[in-house]
Amino acid sequence: MSDASINSPKPLPFVQINAVTKRFSANGPAALDAVSGTIETGKITGLVGPDGAGKTSLIRLLTGLSRPSEGDVLIEGKGAYASQHHLHKMLGYMPQRFGLYEDLSVMENLVLFADLKGLSGEQREETFSHLLKFTDLARFTTRLAGALSGGMKQKLGLACALLTRPRLLLLDEPSVGVDPISRRELWSMVGELVDDTMAVVWATAYLDEAEKCDDVLLLSNGKPLYAGPPAELTDTMTGRVFLARVPQAERRAAIAPLLRDASVADAILHGDAIRLLTREDADLSHIRTLVNAEIVPAAPRFEDAFVDRLAGGPDGRSPLADAMSRHADAGEAVVEARGLTKRYGNFTAASNITFTQKRGEILGLLGPNGAGKSTTFKMLCGLTEPSDGEGRVAGFDLRTAAADARGRLGYMAQKFSLYGDVSVAQNLSFFAGVYGLSRQRARERIDAMLEAFDLTPYRSTTAGQLPLGFKQRLALAAALLHEPEVLFLDEPTSGVDPITRREFWSHINALTAKNVAVLVTTHFMEEAEYCDRINLIYRGRTIAEGTPEALKASCSNADGSVVTMEDAFIELVARSEQEGAAA
């Protein structure tokens, strides 16, 4: 690099991405479409975008493992694909799916990767002890990698990628499946690493992480939306973001008219307020007429800018509401958990979980991976039999009337789990049949759902070929065909783009108006904000319960300043650990 700087006034960037396009088949859609950008040494460059944006495709181009269809990736001025061999010596790569051997211990994994990279002798010992200390894994060297928590796995992956100190560190979504505490630790670890000799690429779908990067490359559907420091993009939104303090009872109803207004680009539930993003040159006094509450300016976030680049949020209409009939509400509990406990051998995955959920309520089971929220969730929708305790759905005991209970709940799994090889209509008529809808009724409901989710043009499309957002709509449509009284959602919007997420939650809001109860599991703080009530589960127990505001209030700083959901989560977990230690 120093050679280059002699001739040119500005030194060449470490990595230069020049109008790169990547197609996986000659006439197929572009996974990356004319993406340009730079990656500088000494900086964390965020590769930001929802699932399917092209992050992994770009990372693979950076590793030299695949070749761009057009354009080129230059690393220190050399083409990445052509100089693969040379490149791999200076590269540390942590793939998205845990790339380690789950049946080997932490130490065996390190030794294996050290052997592969030809690291030996004294240098190896030094590196090991340094990395184990750095990642705080020294206590766990004999544990099988498969038995580590999500956060520890990622730290081990990071340690393996760092064995021969790389000059370019590529991290593909390192924070997926990692609880907020470990996520913070990962960030500070990587922050420590970056120096004059190393460049880091951090791919993520979480927009709050984008703000922590020095530079970002924002992608959507393979197209570049922005390249540069994140703050510069966020700052363009200054003066356009407001909080409207609408009373909680009216909040859901207030959002739809706001979104429908031409001067509002985006409106979402945020803590004890509605967060508004106005269009450029919007008239604030006009907005004040839309909502009967105090409106105060707020600091913009990266997400606001992203939504703005994507031309604003959805219009807040949910034709779905018209397609659903209203369930009667006698104020009774529709989901009841009483002392639910699940033991696997001598490990208790969930212990004495008790709560009730009313009709029309959104209840969130929040907790890190492996904390027991999924186990609780599975017990309540009949996927796992509880070892102890009782669960009821719509009044039916899950043990004695399981099929009746199951007939009254709708379920949407985390990843798209419909039949990818058959058409949209065939998927729906299968579920209609399984839920025992009569032929006549099935036809009506399927048409109504296709209409409500704008799926009619895709009727005979193979489900697997739908765009990501439409897959999610189809999954929701399938779960709602039989008009369930409770909807179970397993991490419904992790990884989807902000527009799809907003659209999804506007459907959910519309459902609650029809008295459908919604039970959500999530480890995603933003989803937690949408819930009416949160049950925070950690190490198999409920450690806190209440509205999102109440949880945040219980952790507010000494000076009374507001904390984020993530802060509250970390604080509550820390308190529970202290109590555990004291007991």
Next chain:
Amino acid sequence: MWRRILSLIIKEMLAIWRDPKGRAVILVPPLLQLVIFAFAMTMEVRNVDIAVLNHDTGNWGRDVEAGIQGASAFDEVIGLQSVSEIREAIDSQRVIAVVHIGQDFTRRIEAGQSANVQIILDGRKSNASQIVNSYLSAIISRVSAAAYSGGTMPDTIRIRHWYNPNLEYAWFTLPGLVATITLLTTIIVTALSVARERELGTFDQLLVSPLRPLEIVVGKSAPGLIFGYLHGTFFILVAIFGFKIPFAGSLLALYGSMFFYLLAVIGIGLLISAISATQQQAILGAFVFASPAVLLSGFMSPIENMPGWMQIATQINPLRHFLVVAQGVFLKDLPLADIARNTFPLVLIAMATLPAAAWLLRKKTS
């Protein structure tokens, strides 16, 4: 309830047919098996070469040599000159066997003493050499019968093979194939069915629906039954019209027995599927079951030759029972009582495996 099951069956058929891998599983193995079993796999030995080292100058030695030369099983009969050539001929796999006739062969016969012929076989090809040995023994015993009865070659034993007069190997294989192919198809189709859904994540979606475990089992059994019958029928037609094998028995009885046979196999397939987390495991499980099932069915080697405890163990192998029915009905119009006697164990196997699979499907979810 039937509406639910029917939806599931339609979905199962669509899922198999729309999935290119599913289609391959349905179409490729039976055709491959047909070619392999019907044309390549035969217990007869044909087109082998053999060597004769005849040190005897008398007429009885010549008769043995002539008998070998006249046998249709042997392609070429090479005459050796010395004992030292024997090793070379066998080692180089030039011939599968060497017949060594001593120089006193005729003299001893004329003197009324016992005379010996040495047969050296290539033990590396144990099956084929056993068969060659029996051909050779037959030839030699004919010579010796003539030698010790005085003058002319006798023609005392006439063998009649009932139900397969010309000992056509295809007559034995193809009815057996009706049984083995349907086993392979059915076990793979059913073993994959739940595992495929587990892998795609759709199985949870099924389990949270009002479908009861028994309904899932019924729905998951249907494709196995349908494809089992389709393949069975295909091979029956190929046997009758392609290989001109006479069909002696009642087609209805064969199809009736096949129903329980398929249920028994489906039960095992679903058990494999219930304990598999991925399609790969399911395929592996299917083969772990299918290869011993075929080997220990009596199709490859007679059950009577197995040790006693193993003969008992073969009772849980559905193929063993149905093979008797398929071959019996095809070639000799097996009486209904015998069909029932061989179908009964199949009913028992199905009654044990299907409920076990239903129970396991729900148990093994998390």
